[in-house]
Amino acid sequence: MKGSAAELEMLKLRSTATELLLKEDWNKYINLYSRFISRCHFPQTSPNDDDDDSTKLRQTLCSALSNRAEGYSKLRDLSAALIDCDHALKLNPFHLKALVCKGKVLLDLHCYSQAFECFHRAKALASTDSAISQLLKRSQKLDSQSKTGFIDLSDWVLNEFNGTCPELAEFVGNVEIRRSEACGGRGLFATRNIEAGTPLVITKAVVLGRGIMPKAAGGETARLVMWKDFVDKILDAVKKCNKTRALLYTLSTGDVEGSDLTVPKIELFKPECAADTKRFELDVERILKVLDVNCLTEESVSAKVMGKKKGCCGVGLWFLPSFVNHSCCPNARRLHVGDSMVLYASRDVKEGEEITFAYFDVLWPLHERREMAKRWGFLCSCKRCSFEEEKGLELGELNGMDGVEDKVSKWGLNGKEKGYLRASFWMGYCNEWEKLKRRRVERRITEEIAVAGSIFDAVGGDERVLRTLLKKMKNGSGFGHGVETEEMEKLMRMARGVYGRVMKRRAMKAFFELELSSTSS
Ligand SMILES: C[S@@+](CC[C@H](N)C(=O)[O-])C[C@H]1O[C@@H](n2cnc3c(N)ncnc32)[C@H](O)[C@@H]1O
Structure with missing residues (x-):
């Protein structure tokens, strides 16, 4: 023409x-x-x-x-x-x-x-x-x-999550993929010393499926519908984009273990990495296996979803976080902002240390954690599991706070080991504090601060631990009265481990209020 x-x-x-x-x-x-x-x-x-x-x-x-x-x-x-x-x-x-x-x-x-x-x-x-x-x-x-990797969600938080959710850029911090001695297969490792709260990876989901899950009848069907829709969207994304397909094929299918798995270069996951022009065969069976091993739900205990709608559940696939292994004394957590995941250090991390987050609730004793890991198909051999196994803690022996504290002093436990034990019997501590409150017996705030502090140092930030402190401080004099106490400083430090360094101090205080009002309602 x-x-x-x-x-x-x-x-x-x-x-x-x-x-x-x-x-x-x-x-x-x-x-x-x-x-x-x-x-x-x-x-x-x-x-x-x-x-x-x-x-x-x-x-x-x-x-x-x-x-x-x-x-x-x-x-x-x-x-x-x-x-x-x-x-x-x-x-x-x-x-x-x-x-x-x-x-x-x-x-x-x-x-x-x-x-x-x-x-x-x-x-x-x-x-x-x-x-x-x-x-x-x-x-x-x-x-x-x-x-x-600098993000500031202060305005959104201060606006109580109204308005559009902030757009986050892809970011890969001081991390790389290496072979993991502890878990077999590959893992994500720190290439520098990293301070608690620092973002390690910020990345958007390849696909994120969300839905309101009814608790009663119909819940299972709704879950299945959401999963099917999610799988269809993944297949569609993989069909259409070579880069997506190439990255998905770097993830574990669970078939090959240990040294047979190739270690992909971190550059592949960085923004600006050119789209792969190679056309990969579409292998649906392989993709389904990858989803089985690597999909994450937003609801996990080591995750926080910002601005979440009530009853809303989400399942997604995020590429680089798929290389993170589980540990019962993890050093990282996840924050979900829209479709993006912010993976950040939940305590200070040393150069060369493996980055881990909790796949399941780690504030439980060893035997319970073993059961949960079994459901994931692995046996955890992290430092905390090894320590507790070595100590051969007898089940039922340590019920309650006093039992644990007795052991702590009898065995002369300090530092992380003390934190491991306190984390394993956290529920016992909570019950004890609740009982004291009901009997209106006064306990000084240092009780909670000491326990929370050692759990934080040993197993990283946890939302429930922080919330217990918040409630205690709210009822006392330190929080919400403009008094900048030493406790408040500790609280802020812990909050950075629980939510990451993503908002300014004023917004964090407003966020504490929101968190407390959501638990009391
Ligand atoms: C999301 S992948 C993590 C990355 C994986 N190691 C790889 O090489 O691609 C999850 C799988 O890693 C392994 N894994 C994770 N945490 C582990 C742990 N603490 N101990 C042993 N294996 C673990 C399990 O095989 C699990 O199914």
């Missing part, structure tokens, strides 16, 4: 295309442009061919390619969208729509600085376009966040 004929044909397409666009029928929209593009017979044009007809043909093709790219990106077929944008920009490097569309696709692929480049070039072509200015600002913000 000649340039002028193509231009005329494009004009005729316009009303059908607009209709399909309004109906959001992206498949038909793409087909419409595909038919048109295939009839155009790409000439060997270069941007320098400047006779009138070549220019017309180039412009028309660029528009058709950009429109099709937009359709692909609506269907989340980002690889196809990127190919079309690149094709259009090869024909005309200054095509505004192709530049903007490519920038948006790159944002979705977490290539923030490349997206910024596109919007920067687009801005030079349309300096007054406010939508482009906003995209430019957004890509700049995400680019800087992805380099520092």
Whole structure:
């Protein structure tokens, strides 16, 4: 087709295309442009061919390619969208729509600085376009966040989670994947000393399935429907994006163990990592096994979901956190903000230490934890399990706070070992404090602070432990009265271990109030 004929044909397409666009029928929209593009017979044009007809043909093709790219990106077929944008920009490097569309696709692929480049070039072509200015600002913000991992959720928290959930950039901090001696297979390791609360990884779910789960009848069916929908979405995402497929195939299927598993380079998971152009075979059986081993629920005890709707459950797959093994004395926790997971240190971590979080509730004695690990298909041999096994604690022997404290002093336990024991019998401590409260017997706050402090040092931050302290302080004089006590400092330090370093002090105090009101209601 000649340039002028193509231009005329494009004009005729316009009303059908607009209709399909309004109906959001992206498949038909793409087909419409595909038919048109295939009839155009790409000439060997270069941007320098400047006779009138070549220019017309180039412009028309660029528009058709950009429109099709937009359709692909609506269907989340980002690889196809990127190919079309690149094709259009090869024909005309200054095509505004192709530049903007490519920038948006790159944002979705977490290539923030490349997206910024596109919007920067687009801005030079349309300096007054406010939508482009906003995209430019957004890509700049995400680019800087992805380099520092610095996030501040203060405004959102102070606004009691109303308004849009903050957008978080992908971030990979001082971590790498290595072989794990402790667990076999691979694990995530710190490459530097890391302070409690510091984000280690921030990453968006490949797919996150959410639903309201009725507690009574119908709960199981609702769960199955949610799971099926989730699996369909994963398969769709994997079909459409090479990068997604390549990353998914790095995850464990549970079939191969230990040294047979390849250790992928951390660079693969970093933002700006180029999309893999290799086409992998789609192996549904393998994908289902990967989901079985690596999916996480938002509800786990070592996770906090910010701004959560009541009764809402979520299951998701997050790539890099899938390399994190379990420990009963973990050093990391998860915070869920929208579809993104913030994995952060829940206590200070030393360079070379393995990053772990709890797959199940670790505030239980050894035999209970063994049962829970069995359901996950492994035997935990973390430091805490080894210590408790070595001590051969007799079941039932340590019921209650006094029994545990007796052992602590009899065995001369200090530091982490004391914390391990207190964590294992946390429920006993809670019952004791509750009894004392009912009998209105006064106990000094240091009781809770001491226990919470040693649990925090040994097994990391835990929401329930922090909440016990909060309640105690709320009833006492330290919290909510503007008094900056030493206890308040400890509380803030623990809170950073429980929720991560993601908000300012004032917002954290408001958050404490929200947490307390949600428990009392
Ligand atoms: C989400 S994957 C963790 C990463 C995995 N190690 C890998 O190489 O891909 C979960 C699997 O890791 C193993 N695993 C995790 N924590 C473990 C632990 N504490 N002890 C032994 N195996 C563990 C189990 O096989 C579990 O099914």
